[in-house]
Amino acid sequence: MTLLTVNGLHKFFGGVVAARDVTFTVARGEMLAIIGPNGAGKSTVFNMVGGQLKSDRGKVLLDGHDITYTSPQKRFRRGVGRTFQVAQTFLSMSAAENVQMALISCNRQSNRLWTAARERHRDKAVELLSRVGMAEAADVACSALAYGDVKRVELAIALAGQPKLLLMDEPTAGMAPRERAALMDLTASITESQGIGVLFTEHDMDVVFGHAARVLVLLRGQIIAAGSPDEVRQDEQVKRAYLGDARALEPLRGMSPA
Structure with a gap:
């Protein structure tokens, strides 16, 4: 069943067509x-879906509802979660406190903190951390965690909003190969078990072809190919876009464009 529909998005920056x-x-x-x-326009398209950029033309529909011009905050409350290329956490706060702050925001309690924030939603925060394999680090400051673990905490924060759609911007950036695979395996498991739709951008082609059900390829703001990983690997136009050589015999797997 279709969750997100993106239809005819355009974005212009002066005379430059970004999408x-x-x-x-x-x-x-x-x-x-x-x-x-x-x-190619990846970030432009991604940010129009997330609401950080306004499109000049076209529509974004979530569950059939037009969210084209709603703010990121309203999209969040409608079920759009997001993680960032550089993990966005409060480093001085514990993993649990970071998730608790997200839960406080989700429940619109930010302006009604008559009791200490650390007393709110503690059990739910630990439950979400458990879901991403971080329950044992609940009371550890994010500044003391390995970067791969901080990325897991950020995923728990995104899940606090009970998202229908999860946007992941370069989710494995800055991570070691083994950590990349583990994070994306975890994401795939959550996606399947909870029926969450995931839209992600990524430079690591092993991550893309190992985890995406479908792949869209952008070049100069336009989609030049779309399909299964195998279909996209074999697409000659995609090979030219990445390799500059239509005769390349090796598919894109393992290549990370600069």
């Missing part, structure tokens, strides 16, 4: 990757 007629869908329980060389 042109970008159209795609994300189903419940599906992981869809957006890839492309630097400057």
Whole structure:
């Protein structure tokens, strides 16, 4: 069942076309990757879906509801969660406190803290940390955690909003290969068990082709290919975009464009 519908998005920066007629869908329980060389328009499209950028034309529908011009905060409350290329946590706060703050925000209690914040939603925060394998670090400050573990805490924060759609911007950036695989395996498991749709951008082609159900390839703001990982690997236009050589015999697997 279709969860996200992106229809004909355009974005112009002066005379530069950053996105042109970008159209795609994300189903419940599906992981869809957006890839492309630097400057292809990945971040522009991703941020229009997340609400950080306003589109000049086109529509974004979540569960059939038009969210094209709603703020990121309202999208969050409608079920759009997000993680960032550089993990966004309060480093001086514990893992549990970070998740508790997200739960306080989700429950619109930020302006009604008559009791100490650390007393609110503690059990739920630990439950969410357990879901991402971080329950034992609940009381550890994020500044003391390995970066891969901070990324897991950020995923727990995103899950605090009970998202229908999860946007992941370069989720494995800065992580070791083994940590990358573990984080994406975890994400895939949560996606399948909870029916969450995932839209992610990623430079690591092993991550993309190992975890995405479908892949969109952007070049100069337009989709040049879309399909299964195998279909995209073999697409000659995609090979030219990444390799500059249509005769390349090796598929894209393992390549990370600059």
